[in-house]
Amino acid sequence: MDYMNAENVTKQYGSGEATVTAVDDVSFGINKGEFVAIMGESGSGKSTLLSMLGGLNSPTSGRLSLDGVDIYARTSDERADFRKTSIGFVFQSFHLLPYLTLAENVMLPLAIVNMGKKEKLSAAIDALARVGLQAKASRLPNQISGGEQERVAIARAIVNRPPIILADEPTGNLDTRTGTEVMRLLSALNHEGITVIMVTHSNDYARCATRLIRLSDGHLVGEETAN
Amino acid sequence: MTLKNIAISNLRRRKARALFVLAGLLIGVSTVIGLLSLVQEMKNDINHKLEMYGANILIVPKTENLSLTYGGLSLGGVSFDMTEIRQDELDKIKAIKNAANVAAVGPMVLGPVTLGDHRVLMAGVDFRAAEILRPWWVVNGKIPVEENSAVLGADASKISGVKAGDRVKIQGRELLVTGILEPTGSQDDGLVFTPLATAQSILRKRDRVSMAEVAALCTGCPIPEMVSQISEVLPSANVMAIQQVVKGRMETIGHFQNFSYGVSALVLLVGCLMVFVTMMGSVRERTVEIGIFRAMGFRKSHVIRIVLLEAGMIAAVAGIVGYFAGLGATRVLLPLFTEGHGHGAVSFDPLMAGSAFLASIILGLSASLYPALMASRLDPNEALRAL
Numbered sequence: 001m002d003y004m005n006a007e008n009v010t011k012q013y014g015s016g017e018a019t020v021t022a023v024d025d026v027s028f029g030i031n032k033g034e035f036v037a038i039m040g041e042s043g044s045g046k047s048t049l050l051s052m053l054g055g056l057n058s059p060t061s062g063r064l065s066l067d068g069v070d071i072y073a074r075t076s077d078e079r080a081d082f083r084k085t086s087i088g089f090v091f092q093s094f095h096l097l098p099y100l101t102l103a104e105n106v107m108l109p110l111a112i113v114n115m116g117k118k119e120k121l122s123a124a125i126d127a128l129a130r131v132g133l134q135a136k137a138s139r140l141p142n143q144i145s146g147g148e149q150e151r152v153a154i155a156r157a158i159v160n161r162p163p164i165i166l167a168d169e170p171t172g173n174l175d176t177r178t179g180t181e182v183m184r185l186l187s188a189l190n191h192e193g194i195t196v197i198m199v200t201h202s203n204d205y206a207r208c209a210t211r212l213i214r215l216s217d218g219h220l221v222g223e224e225t226a227n
Numbered sequence: 228m229t230l231k232n233i234a235i236s237n238l239r240r241r242k243a244r245a246l247f248v249l250a251g252l253l254i255g256v257s258t259v260i261g262l263l264s265l266v267q268e269m270k271n272d273i274n275h276k277l278e279m280y281g282a283n284i285l286i287v288p289k290t291e292n293l294s295l296t297y298g299g300l301s302l303g304g305v306s307f308d309m310t311e312i313r314q315d316e317l318d319k320i321k322a323i324k325n326a327a328n329v330a331a332v333g334p335m336v337l338g339p340v341t342l343g344d345h346r347v348l349m350a351g352v353d354f355r356a357a358e359i360l361r362p363w364w365v366v367n368g369k370i371p372v373e374e375n376s377a378v379l380g381a382d383a384s385k386i387s388g389v390k391a392g393d394r395v396k397i398q399g400r401e402l403l404v405t406g407i408l409e410p411t412g413s414q415d416d417g418l419v420f421t422p423l424a425t426a427q428s429i430l431r432k433r434d435r436v437s438m439a440e441v442a443a444l445c446t447g448c449p450i451p452e453m454v455s456q457i458s459e460v461l462p463s464a465n466v467m468a469i470q471q472v473v474k475g476r477m478e479t480i481g482h483f484q485n486f487s488y489g490v491s492a493l494v495l496l497v498g499c500l501m502v503f504v505t506m507m508g509s510v511r512e513r514t515v516e517i518g519i520f521r522a523m524g525f526r527k528s529h530v531i532r533i534v535l536l537e538a539g540m541i542a543a544v545a546g547i548v549g550y551f552a553g554l555g556a557t558r559v560l561l562p563l564f565t566e567g568h569g570h571g572a573v574s575f576d577p578l579m580a581g582s583a584f585l586a587s588i589i590l591g592l593s594a595s596l597y598p599a600l601m602a603s604r605l606d607p608n609e610a611l612r613a614l
Contacts (some may be wrong), residue, residue, distance in 0.1 A: 054523060057608040077526045084524025095519045099240035107228035109523040120228055160524075 002029025003195065004053065004164075009062035011048050011218075017058045022048040024218035025062070032163075032210075035190040036197045037209035045218040046199045047168055053197060054087050054166045055079040066164075084112065088157030092169035094149040096141040096156075102128060103137040106156045113160070127155035131185060147178030154185055158194070165189060168197040171205050234536035241509065245541055248505045248591070251551065252545030255498025256587045260553025261560070262487035263446050264573055268561050269480055284441035284469045286457065311435040312464055314423075319460040320441065325453050326406055330442040331359035336424060338430035342419060343387045343530050349397070350418045351426020360440050361415070367391060368406025374425045377402045381409060382416040391575060398429045495590060502594035506538060506606040510602040521607030534599035535592055542591025546584035553583070 011023040023045040030036050038046045051057040052064055058072045065071060066086065074082065083089075088109075096105045106124040115123070128134040131151035133144075141149055150170060157165050167186060171179035179202075186206050190196045200206055207226070215221040238245045258383075280328035288311050320332050333356035340349040354370045371378055377397075379389055384407045389395055402421060410416055427433050443453050450468045458466045498573045510517070518532055557573045 011600050051608045054522070077528075080521065082524075083522060087524075089522045091519075093516065097236075097516060097519070099236050103234075104228055104236070108233075108520075110525075111228045111230055111233060112525055112529050124228075150387040156523075 003032040003034075003066075003067065004030040004062070004197075005065045006049075006053070007063045009049070009052065009059045009064060011045070011052060011057065012060045020088045021218050023052070023059070023215075026218070026220045027062075028213055028217070028220060028223065030195065030197065032195055033190070033193050034195055035187065035209045035210055036195075036211045036213060037206040038197065038199045038213045038215060039201060039203075039206050041201065043217075044199075044215040045203035046215050049215065050166050050168050050197065050199050054089060055082050057185075069070065084109065084160065086162055086164055088160065088162040088165045090150070090153050090157045090165060092151045092172040094141070094146075094173075096149055096152055098141055101138050101140060102133060102144070102152050102155075105141065105152060106159050106169070108156060109160045113188070123159055124155075127159040130158065131155045139149040145178070147174050147181060148181050150174060150178070154182070154189075158189065164195045164197065167196065169199055170199075171200065171202065179205065231536055234533050234540065237513075237533075238537055238540065241512075244505055244509050245537075248538070248541045249507070249545050251498040251501025251544055252404050252587055252591055253549045255495045255554035255590065256545055256549025256583050257556060258494040259491040259586075260550050260579065260583050261483070261556040262491050263579070264482045264554060264576075265560060266480065266487050267565060268557065268573055269483065269564055273480060274565075283469050284454060284457065285469060286312065286439040286441065286461060286464045287316075287467070288437070289463055289465050300460050311432065311437060312439065314434045314436050316461060316463075317436070317439055320457055322457040323453070323460055325443070325456060328453065329441050331356040333357060333440040333442075334433050334436040335440065336423060336426050336430060336435065338426070338432065340419065340429065342383065342389070342395060342397060345383075345386055347381055347383050347387075348414075348418050349430065350420050351423040351430070352420055353423050354420075356440075357420075359442050363411060364415075366406040367409065368404075371403075371405045371420075371422055374422055375400065375402050376405045376421065376425070378406045378408060378420045379404055380416040380418045380420070381407065381411070383419055384408075385530040400425075400429055424480050497588055499594040502538065502591055503598065504589040506534065506595045506598035507601070509537075510534065510598045512603075513602070514605060516608045517602050517605050518609075521605070521611050526605035530597040530603040530605075534602050535595055538591045538595035538599075539580040539588055542588045543584065545591065546587030547580075549587060550580045550583040 006029075006083070007027050008020065009023055009026045013020045013022060026045075026049065038049060040046045048057060052059055055071050055074075060127055063070055063072075066082070071079065071082065096102075097108070100108070103121065103124045106127050107120050110120045110123060113120075125134050125137060131154055133148060133155065136144055136148070141152070144152070150163050150173070154165075154167075154170070157167075165186070170182055170186065174182060183205050186196050186198065190210075196209075198205075198209065206212055210226050212222075212224040213220060214224075233393075314334055317332055317334055320326070320329060323329075333353055335349040338349055339346055341347075354372070356369075357364065366378055368378070377395070379387070384390065387395075389404055391404055391406050395402050395404060397419070402425070408415060421429070423436075427435065434578055435572075441457070443450060454466050454468050458464070520530060520533075554575070561573060
């Protein structure tokens, strides 16, 4: 059985004549430890699909499950707990809080975890070390480059040691060199056993994935497995 | 990193908003404290003046006969067939529930006597009690301390031509006039005052009194209650409160108190609105941030706690600072309302300080509750798509 499953998932926004179908009857499965790239043009529904996989956006119809458990059969609080323990989000725009240091940003997911202050700081420094930024732990986000900010966002996503990372256009705001560094980092995490699901419209970065899912106008139009 | 750290960091980052919320609560709390303290101090001032006013309860014998008037108040009949009060009965006043509030009990025996060619009213009094009961008395000479001595009212002295140091004969008894009262504008001016025992002997009313005056300390003891308590222990007497002089003032204070409550409620409402609007704005400004929190696994209750922690911390500061600001304002304003009597009299009241602190927190949290709920209900997906 697949680790994550999408069965006939549809997502519509609006109502009546103004209804927009962002994702239309999409089904696929993802195995544990896979690195999946979801590709498609802008507006193809890939970010919507990613947010649904992360328990942030309920489908209009269909079923999304993790380990056989329907994600959206859970209550809002249960889905929050699911995100806390199972999912690490990496956003295109980094979404670091500008008034917190890098260490504090990385520690944010631990604010709701029952851990000691020192343990939290140690976990944050470890995560920053994992992305090569432990030396800049006390800096503010505006004191580092865009590529570094994305790496901090990855450190924040892995500080809780989640089994799944969902990355929405993680290289979208980066130059090629920095984007490649970020992709290397995601690949390394995947090699450690973390399931990575990444949305991208770059063929080059998609090649880092072990499987490719193509979307067009909300439809699944192809699946490719890397050699 | 805890939810509290997030709240503190956010307050530091959005100082202007935090200060605006603080100002709203601070103005509300300090205004309420200022007005309540002012009303309390004005009441204390009135009470102080009432104490200075002297007697505020009169005890007269029950009678259906014609009565004389004294000090503009109706006294029990002082006629020959009147019922008088036994002097030892007055000791029962010491046993009433509010006995601690009794500052002085002044028995008085009254009776007509002849002074020279004039008929005057003799009043036997306890001069030590009279110092409390008639603080306005100014005696030219000495207050009698021994029997067979007297103090004359200003008119009695003028009409009879008797001066301090003279000896007068009344009902065959020679009395030394130790002093003359300065004019008081009351019936005291026409009286001859002697020690109680002397008057009782001259008037042949041993161990009996015509009336008694009581000075009750008003702070914390409603006069009507004391009147009722004294009536219970002295069933043969009529007990009356002298309230007409002070009632007007108390009514004015009452009106001011109601006005203060109204203004306080209005200011608090405005303060709450300021907090509400500012917190709503803050929540809207932080839509993406809240979306990130939710994406990281924060529950709705975590988001609510962050918003309420921020409001609570500001409210706690507003409660403390507001109390002292209100107290300071009262100290400045009090002399204007109390003719200078209350200057510097306002002191730290732990109960009021605690109430201000709690009220500020309750108001701050109440006004922030809806914004906090709104923040928790933000769709995380919509919040993140807002970018």
